[in-house]
Amino acid sequence: MRYFLHLAYDGSAFHGWQIQPGVTTVQQELDRCLSQVLRQPVYCLGSGRTDSGVHASHQVAHFDADLPAGLDVPTLLYRLNRALPPSIRCQVLHPVPPDAHARFSAKIRTYEYHVRLTPDPFAANYSLYLDRAPDVAAMNEAAAMLLGTHDFTTFSKVKGAEKHYNCTCLEAGWHEEPGGLVFRIRANRFVRGMVRLVVGTLLSVGRGKMTPQEFGEVFRSLNRVHAGGAALANGLFLCRVEYPAELLGDAALPTGLPYFSEV
């Protein structure tokens, strides 16, 4: 039986999502705790990898397992959260058809990047602090060029890792929030390091080091060396993974969970 697990994690404590030898990752903790609670080896697969220090207010993983007799889904969810560290919380668990896939069935993903403009000790792990406000209008003029289907080679960390670099971007813009700004980007897919490279380059525009027109030229150049530096991982949240409604069935939908972007 295949299950979808909807979870949130504070990435500060982990070396990213993906299992790697010698370091603690979110996937490794999930596999360890699922295997412990289900008393069988369980391997989960996420909708996508997040880098070291990147957070998720909504991530989805699937796994295949047979629930032991007498163990129902709510009890499994409860025991899983008891076994996991408090920095990972699983919020919804539900069965899906056997061909449902956390990565390949996902239609849309949303990331948010938080910038703080007031010093705040509680936001240090969850945002980038800037002591001068960037030019939001200029950043949004540049961000609008990302909308639609484009080749994102310029904003890809690793050349050659993907079959193609085309992404269809449905939303990309900066918004004010208490104490700072948030950049929200919603697309069908993201290439490696894309959001942090986009944000780093948009912040160059916001600081007046690059005009929106130059941003457009850099974007169209398909040459990564023209992009700005990647913004720090701290401020980045994977905040929504969207699937066809029939896969989610009667499950409590992500909109009902805390920290979800109301796109």
Next chain:
Amino acid sequence: MRYFLHLAYDGSAFHGWQIQPGVTTVQQELDRCLSQVLRQPVYCLGSGRTDSGVHASHQVAHFDADLPAGLDVPTLLYRLNRALPPSIRCQVLHPVPPDAHARFSAKIRTYEYHVRLTPDPFAANYSLYLDRAPDVAAMNEAAAMLLGTHDFTTFSKVKGAEKHYNCTCLEAGWHEEPGGLVFRIRANRFVRGMVRLVVGTLLSVGRGKMTPQEFGEVFRSLNRVHAGGAALANGLFLCRVEYPAELLGDAALPTGLPYFSEV
């Protein structure tokens, strides 16, 4: 010249406020960074101590120093924040009369204790998580007994540490907030460990292990062994220290700072 420093800190990283040998404390970091920036030994004194793991969204400390020629107050504040770890942020710095005292001039202090009722990996260090909602009406019936001037010996961690245990409590009650509850208590003074013991005992009422009437008997017994256990430090915030307006002068008042309780 004497200065008041208004600051906030994430207590997760510190062994409390008070300097102690062999561990990192907030006061120690402030003294170290103030001395470094001012190039003279500086010792600061806080409005009160906070225990290990307890946070402050508003704390006030005073120190005496001569600003080197050419160093103004805004530049000192900027350099101090550059020197301090991101888990301590200083928000306002202003000169005060030489007899102003961070502890003895403080008139009112406010603490808040946060309880989460939904699992949230980002709140783990900043709240107590309960998987069942406590009875708020019963807790507030008990909390109302704290109002006015009373002997708080029952809710004092250390017997004999203070001259007297009388505190005048101006506000004490539970309120709903997104994802959970917050208990706010405002008083002229607090004896050691008081808020965590009050919260722990109120939660016993909220769980039905004690009636509000029994809470009143425990409170009046002046015997610490009758109180419930202390609530975890994680959820506790010192969130406002109030002084006579003439001491604060033209300084940007705490109400303008982020994270301040609007009492």
